Amino acid sequence: MKTSVREVRGVEILDLKGKITIGSGDVQLRETINKLVESGKKNILINMQDVTTIDSSGIGELVGCYTSVTNKGGKLKLLHLPPKISDVLTVTQLITVFDVYESEPEALASYA
């Protein structure tokens, strides 16, 4: 998985590309989020548009990231969920846990 971080209007946008699966991307996601949290960043938006595959391990990491950001008083939200990843979150009822947006401006406005 490739990750890149850009900051827009006080929100750290994490663009992910590739797989978030066991042994490939799951730990990388956690480490990237932890670095942001440790450096005091509280508003984090994960852009999932180019995520090709996710498994239960990747879902677990997403949940763990959500919890660690929330526990620090921050907000972690999701942007551009591909349909199959949305399905995977839906069947485990996690879709109700995350705030999910279809447009970046709309997502950014929600942090204001």
Next chain:
Amino acid sequence: MTSAKPSAEPGPVRLSLSSRFENIEMAQHLCGKLLEERELSEETKHWILMALREGVANAIKHGNAQNVSKRVHVEMRVEGETLEIRIRDEGAGFDPSRVGDPLAPENRLKTSGRGIFYMRTFMDEVRFGRPKEGGMEIVLTKNLQTGKS
């Protein structure tokens, strides 16, 4: 003299994988090949391959505790309209009834415990057994008739 009519069904495919996560892709690739001739929807294929991924990952991580000297044995076959995938590890086994319900409010935000749930969601049947060879075996079955495109 009559010659035996060749079976129209490919396989079974049998794999013996070392306990490395990168081998999950190989199992998925071969399962994809096994299903290639079937007129399945992309959606159905995707969920079958995800269930396979979860089963092999479970065997590597929890069954064999990522000990690369232990193997994960995978057998995949199509008989009639039924796909059967057997995944056996060489670990100590576990009691599947003790795995918590990931939909329960107290488990909703746990970072693990969803793999078996996904297998049960995406396949028709998931059975657990303790074969005589040792380890734990998960048997996944799917009626391919219902997943045609």
